[in-house]
Amino acid sequence: MIVLAMDTSNQPLSLAVMKDGAVMGEKLINIKRNHSLQAMSAVEELLGSLDLKPGALDRIVVAKGPGSYTGVRIGVTLAKTMAWSLKIPIVGVSSLLSLAWPGKYFDGVVVPLMNARRGNVYTGLYEYQDGWQTLEEDRNMAMSEWLTHLAEREENVLFTGADVEVFWEEIQSVLGERAYHVSTEEAFPSAAVMAKHAEGLPDEDAHGFVPNYIRLAEAESNWLKEQEKKNG
Amino acid sequence: MILGIETSCDETAASVVRNGTEIVSNVVASQIESHKRFGGVVPEIASRHHVEQMTIVVEEALEKADVTMDEIDAIAVTEGPGLVGALIIGVNAAKAMAFAHQKPLIGVHHIAGHIYANRLIEEMKFPLLSLVVSGGHTELVLMKEHGSFEVIGETRDDAAGEAYDKVARTLGLPYPGGPHIDRLAHEGTPSVKLPRAWLEEGSYDFSFSGLKSAVINTLHNAEQRGEEIDVKDLAASFQESVVEVLTEKAKRAVEEYDVKQLLLAGGVAANKGLRTRLTEMFETSDVELVIPPLSLCTDNAAMIAAAGTVMYEQGKRSTLAMNANPGLML
Numbered sequence: 001m002i003v004l005a006m007d008t009s010n011q012p013l014s015l016a017v018m019k020d021g022a023v024m025g026e027k028l029i030n031i032k033r034n035h036s037l038q039a040m041s042a043v044e045e046l047l048g049s050l051d052l053k054p055g056a057l058d059r060i061v062v063a064k065g066p067g068s069y070t071g072v073r074i075g076v077t078l079a080k081t082m083a084w085s086l087k088i089p090i091v092g093v094s095s096l097l098s099l100a101w102p103g104k105y106f107d108g109v110v111v112p113l114m115n116a117r118r119g120n121v122y123t124g125l126y127e128y129q130d131g132w133q134t135l136e137e138d139r140n141m142a143m144s145e146w147l148t149h150l151a152e153r154e155e156n157v158l159f160t161g162a163d164v165e166v167f168w169e170e171i172q173s174v175l176g177e178r179a180y181h182v183s184t185e186e187a188f189p190s191a192a193v194m195a196k197h198a199e200g201l202p203d204e205d206a207h208g209f210v211p212n213y214i215r216l217a218e219a220e221s222n223w224l225k226e227q228e229k230k231n232g
Numbered sequence: 233m234i235l236g237i238e239t240s241c242d243e244t245a246a247s248v249v250r251n252g253t254e255i256v257s258n259v260v261a262s263q264i265e266s267h268k269r270f271g272g273v274v275p276e277i278a279s280r281h282h283v284e285q286m287t288i289v290v291e292e293a294l295e296k297a298d299v300t301m302d303e304i305d306a307i308a309v310t311e312g313p314g315l316v317g318a319l320i321i322g323v324n325a326a327k328a329m330a331f332a333h334q335k336p337l338i339g340v341h342h343i344a345g346h347i348y349a350n351r352l353i354e355e356m357k358f359p360l361l362s363l364v365v366s367g368g369h370t371e372l373v374l375m376k377e378h379g380s381f382e383v384i385g386e387t388r389d390d391a392a393g394e395a396y397d398k399v400a401r402t403l404g405l406p407y408p409g410g411p412h413i414d415r416l417a418h419e420g421t422p423s424v425k426l427p428r429a430w431l432e433e434g435s436y437d438f439s440f441s442g443l444k445s446a447v448i449n450t451l452h453n454a455e456q457r458g459e460e461i462d463v464k465d466l467a468a469s470f471q472e473s474v475v476e477v478l479t480e481k482a483k484r485a486v487e488e489y490d491v492k493q494l495l496l497a498g499g500v501a502a503n504k505g506l507r508t509r510l511t512e513m514f515e516t517s518d519v520e521l522v523i524p525p526l527s528l529c530t531d532n533a534a535m536i537a538a539a540g541t542v543m544y545e546q547g548k549r550s551t552l553a554m555n556a557n558p559g560l561m562l
């Protein structure tokens with residue numbers, strides 16, 4: 001069983017090829033470069049360096065969001081089109097879970113963060129116990145509100161992801177000594193961890209596979225508000 | 233056989249074309265119903281729909297053509313210009329297919345596609361001139377041979393289709409406005425005096441923003457004076473001005489470059505006023521006028537496959553590092 005896993009949800013590109021649950025090869029690129037330009041070539045290079053042909057793949061795992069709309073779409077489009085072309089299953093994993101891995105042995109809960117601008121974050125609540133468990137679903141909310149919520153849990157919290165830096169002062173002011181953060185060399189997604197996690201997830205249909213944006217497109221939420229005003 | 237993919241704006245399209253001349257299948261999933269509520273194409277919404285539709289549309293194109301990927305020689309995809317977030321979906325889907333099936337990949341210019349839609353109707357005879365009129369483009373393109381494009385004139389501001397949409401909005405017509413103006417124009421008479429932008433002598437360039445402003449001013453002035461303006465007559469006058477400039481410039485270029493064919497291309501080629509005028513103009517001429525059917529004027533993937541076929545035959549190939557290029561030059 002050979003699995004290709006990929007995450008292009010934010011700036012880093014993370015790829016992994018797994019054979020029967022063990023890592024055959026990984027690739028991480030963490031510079032500002034368009035995924036639309038590099039992701040497909042990076043997959044080709046990684047498979048090539050492992051002497052694998054595309055036909056050798058049995059399953060594709062992809063970070064389905066949240067994250068940069070464009071970034072998530074590139075990964076999902078590549079993954080679903082490859083899966084459909086090769087007639088193999090696709091499985092989506094949260095892009096936030098992909099950032100949670102440094103918290104595997106942490107004594108407490110893990111909170112991956114992505115900056116969603118204007119004081120908002122994409123986030124969720126995770127814990128490792130016989131595999132990654134989702135304690136609270138991925139969401140988009142005001143960081144201040146999220147912190148108030150986390151404060152009520154009275155546990156140690158590890159914040160993961162490259163955007164933690166942006167919010168660190170605010171986090172400390174609310175959670176004080178219960179707050180921990182990953183160091184910079186751990187602040188990237190892990191496609192291998194996604195692939196491992198996906199072993200327990202059901203196959204999905206390539207045609208119906210779409211990103212989990214969490215947020216509506218701005219034009220659409222404005223339009224809905226207007227409809228409500230008209231009807232209400 | 234070439235598989236074509238097009239996602240530059242709000243149509244997710246895939247098509248199989250044989251020998252660059254014969255449509256085997258041509259599938260277009262339009263998003264227009266979704267964008268109507270916003271009064272225009274919203275790029276983020278367009279990208280989301282492309283992701284939803286992409287593999288479904290390609291599968292349908294292969295099924296309708298009754299071929300498998302084994303029988304496809306190469307995959308051609310619109311590389312640009314267009315909405316970057318929309319182009320990206322087609323480009324990455326094409327790359328994934330090219331990689332999975334180990335097929336050659338060919339990036340195609342959207343306008344080259346529009347021009348090559350004509351080859352699905354009539355074999356090209358060089359030199360030829362193409363009048364490209366769409367929502368984003370107004371160009372006169374000279375072709376001396378396959379795959380060679382020389383832009384001899386282009387718009388300096390709004391594209392003709394853009395002017396149509398803006399005028400339609402001013403007249404309170406639903407999106408997309410072009411067809412509504414075309415329809416109204418046929419019911420009215422061109423009695424309102426509107427400018428024609430000929431630009432400097434000998435220029436093949438276009439400009440429609442002055443005309444658009446003149447229409448808006450005419451409406452506002454009438455409103456202020458409490459006068460009733462016949463929307464049909466105003467639409468007819470606007471269309472008359474656009475069509476006159478387009479066709480006169482095309483005619484002059486046809487004569488100067490002594491071409492064998494004039495090809496009409498792009499979404500505005502669906503415009504009845506433009507079609508009728510060109511047909512009358514070239515009825516007795518030695519120059520062959522080719523106007524594709526409506527389904528090939530608006531965005532589709534058969535045109536991308538047709539243009540891609542010529543590039544394939546000329547040995548042009550793209551790598552998996554190809555990116556969507558919203559500002560791609562012809």
Ligand SMILES: [Zn+2]
Pocket residue numbers: 342346366498499530531
């Ligand atoms: Zn077009």
